Amino acid sequence: MKTFAIISEFNPFHNGHKYILEKSKNILKNYTAISLMSGDFVQRGDPSIIDKFSRAKSAMDAGFDMIIEMPIHISLQAAEFFAKGSVIMLDKIGVDYLCFGIENLEADDFLNKSYFLIENNDKLEKLTRDNLENKSFAKARYDSIASLLNDDNFISSNNILAFEYIRAINNINSNINVLPIKRISSLNQDDYLREDFFSSSTAIRKNIYGDYKKHLPTYSYNEIENFKDLYNFTNYDYFYDLFKFLLLIKDKDMKNIIGYEEGLDNYLKKIAYVEKDINLFLERSTNKRFTTSRIKRLILNYILGITQNFNDFDINFYKVLAFNEKSQAILRNPNLNSFLCKNDRKNLSPTDKIILDKMIEASNLFSLATGRPLNFDYTNKIIKL
Incomplete structure (x- = not known):
């Protein structure tokens, strides 16, 4: 069985995502389509607009054959580590193409x-280190890439993430092939709804109470509206209050948390003591060195207790959110354990159990913020089409 994968957030699933899936399927005919999708929290450090089960259902309705949940410690990391963790998982699953x-x-x-950047990796790393003074790592990386290529067209968040996928594949000597597909119209950071209905996830989220229906497939629109009826969209104030309780009242140690660097705890304490509003806190804490996304990821990693040692764990299981008959052969992979129900936990190694339990904790944190039932991963039926 030949397979291709798309690493995703689908926050929410929109017309641009459908286009990339359909282009991939037209080129890789009869391949089984897998998505490794972020769970209830995404790489920008935000809770997803609707939950992972609703987004997985939309992706299956669009034509995917299996949706696998990305471990939370991979989801809540910067592009380089997000890409590396995702590629390692897909390599173990044995996918043939990454689109x-x-x-x-x-x-x-x-x-x-x-590939030019990969061949000149030593130069890229040196330039990045030289550019780090008074800059975030992301900005230093962007500037270094633009300098090496003498070209600003390469610089966009999606292109940088795609480059990190290719670099990760190269670094682990994976046999995964890559298939880049040029996006239609909208850039990821666009915050307005476009007349051609190919709008960014950002724009759709910002207009979620407006007229956004034509910017995503009907099945995705219905999942959002159903979620609205059942639960609450999350307010980041909820997570900020938890963060302040742990930081200011409990004085919980931050030093080994993913995303931490020396002095960041004291820096954030000073601001959190003063600022009651999350937006003002982010405005004051964000600077040339620390991006808003980095601060928000750190907040969630801190609340969840996601420590640096998670990056050292060798993941040997995958958590399935949805699948169909075509993809069932993947479940028979002898090299990895699949997790579909609570009873499957007994088959996992001690470190895989730690990773799974942290994924469930993150899911329950999202549930507390939205009003979704606790332990929904164990009580909600897996999607099987």
Whole structure:
């Protein structure tokens, strides 16, 4: 069985995502389509607009054959580690192709530039270190890439993430092939709804109480509206209050949390003592060195107790959110344990149990914020089409 994968958030699933899936299926005919999808929290450090089960259902309705939940410690990391953790999982699953969207460039040009950067990795790393003074790592990386390529067209968040996928594949000597697909119209950071109905996830989320229906497939729109009827959209104030309780009252140690660097705890304490509002806190804590996304990821990693040692764990299982008959052969992979129900936990190694339990904790944190039932991962029926 031949398979391709798309690493995703689908926050929410929209027309652009459908386009990339359909283009992938047209090129890789009869391949089984897998998505490794973030759970209830996404890489920007935000809770997803609707939960992972609703987003998985939309993706299956669009034509995927299996949706696998990304471990939370991978979801809540910067692009380099997000990409590395995801690629390692897909390599173990044995996927043949990784498909992803790119912007501004044609596929061949993007690949040529990516492999040029990989060949000049030592120069890239030195430039990044030199650029770090008074800059975030992301900005230092962007500036270094633009300098090496003498080209700003490569620089977009989606292109950088796609490059990190390719670099991770190269670094682990994986046999995964890559298929870049040029996105239509909207850039990821666009915050307005476009007239051609290919709008970004950001724009759709910002207009979730407006007229956004035509910007995503009907089945995805229905999942959002159903979620609205059942639960609450999360307010980041909830997580900020938990964060302040742990930081200011409990004085919980931050030093080994993913995303921490020396002095960041004291820096954030000073601001949190003063600022009651999460938006003002983020405005004051964000600077040239620390991006808003990094601070928000750190807040969630801190609340959940996701420590650096999670990056050292060798993951040998995958948690299935949805599958169909075509993808069942993947479940027979002898190299990895699949997790579909609570009883499957007994088959996991001690470190895999730690990773799974942290995924369930994150799910329950989302449940507390939205009004979804606790332990929903164990009581909600897995989607099987």
